[in-house]
Amino acid sequence: MSRHIVCLSYDFDAMSLWIARGLTTPTAISRGEFGAVGAGRILDLLSRHGIAATWFIPGVTIGTYPEVCRRVVAEGHEVGHHDWTHTPPSKLSRDEEHAGLVRANTAIAELSGRPARGYRSPSWDLSPHSVELLLAEGMVYDSSMMGDDYTPYYARTGDEIVDGEPMRFGPSSALLEMPISWSADDFPHFEFDRLGSALNPGLKSAEAVLGNWLDDFRFLRQNLDWGIMTYTFHPFCSGRGHRMIMMDKLITALKNEGAEFLTMESAAAAFIARQSG
Numbered sequence: 518m519s520r521h522i523v524c525l526s527y528d529f530d531a532m533s534l535w536i537a538r539g540l541t542t543p544t545a546i547s548r549g550e551f552g553a554v555g556a557g558r559i560l561d562l563l564s565r566h567g568i569a570a571t572w573f574i575p576g577v578t579i580g581t582y583p584e585v586c587r588r589v590v591a592e593g594h595e596v597g598h599h600d601w602t603h604t605p606p607s608k609l610s611r612d613e614e615h616a617g618l619v620r621a622n623t624a625i626a627e628l629s630g631r632p633a634r635g636y637r638s639p640s641w642d643l644s645p646h647s648v649e650l651l652l653a654e655g656m657v658y659d660s661s662m663m664g665d666d667y668t669p670y671y672a673r674t675g676d677e678i679v680d681g682e683p684m685r686f687g688p689s690s691a692l693l694e695m696p697i698s699w700s701a702d703d704f705p706h707f708e709f710d711r712l713g714s715a716l717n718p719g720l721k722s723a724e725a726v727l728g729n730w731l732d733d734f735r736f737l738r739q740n741l742d743w744g745i746m747t748y749t750f751h752p753f754c755s756g757r758g759h760r761m762i763m764m765d766k767l768i769t770a771l772k773n774e775g776a777e778f779l780t781m782e783s784a785a786a787a788f789i790a791r792q793s794g
């Protein structure tokens with residue numbers, strides 16, 4: 518049966534993203550603080566459309582904004598794991614990575630009544646240990662890699678990478694990868710970001726990005742019988758007025774074009790059921 522699934526995912530980083538980059542001055546913190554304002558607007562929008570989404574929430578955000586996070590749960594959204602702080606696993610030791618995974622999952626279980634089934638790495642950069650640690654922590658899926666677009670796949674361990682030699686792919690694991698891309702993420706399109714000599718100009722026209730994002734879904738519908746389009750948003754970024762209007766248009770257009778909205782956990786389960794059936 519033909520299915521064209523859309524997952525709306527929200528990374529509720531708030532100030533944790535800026536703190537992980539060493540930006541702790543009052544203005545940098547306030548930039549993250551706006552995430553709580555944006556989250557409220559987004560929850561209103563999702564409620565109006567009757568859509569259950571997936572919220573990847575760092576453990577520190579759960580502690581900083583417990584009421585917003587309780588609202589996420591109360592309104593039927595999935596809470597995904599987004600680490601304890603926003604430091605990418607690639608920058609942590611194995612022990613630090615493990616400790617953060619366990620600590621954040623405890624906070625998620627206290628918040629939502631059960632541990633997370635899915636994980637997304639801060640800044641989308643897994644370590645060589647991540648797949649094994651995520652499986653040990655009971656994760657069904659990860660959403661941090663870009664090896665496909667509309668079709669989930671199983672994450673590998675033990676790739677051998679030698680510069681100048683062909684890749685040697687390691688074996689697939691039991692961890693389902695729900696792929697993402699920077700092009701379907703609000704941050705690079707919209708967030709003006711200057712760190713040292715690195716500049717992300719952002720601030721693109723929301724209408725132009727809307728066209729790209731709708732075409733990503735149209736390509737799926739026109740070319741695949743079954744697939745998942747995952748969009749990634751950040752409340753401090755997409756919570757601004759013109760982007761909220763665009764997100765409303767995006768959801769309305771996707772509905773009109775036959776999108777089936779699911780949480781990422783439900784989409785992963787649908788993929789696994791389809792494979793085994």
Ligand SMILES: [Zn+2]
Pocket residue numbers: 528529530534599603638639640
């Ligand atoms: Zn994040």
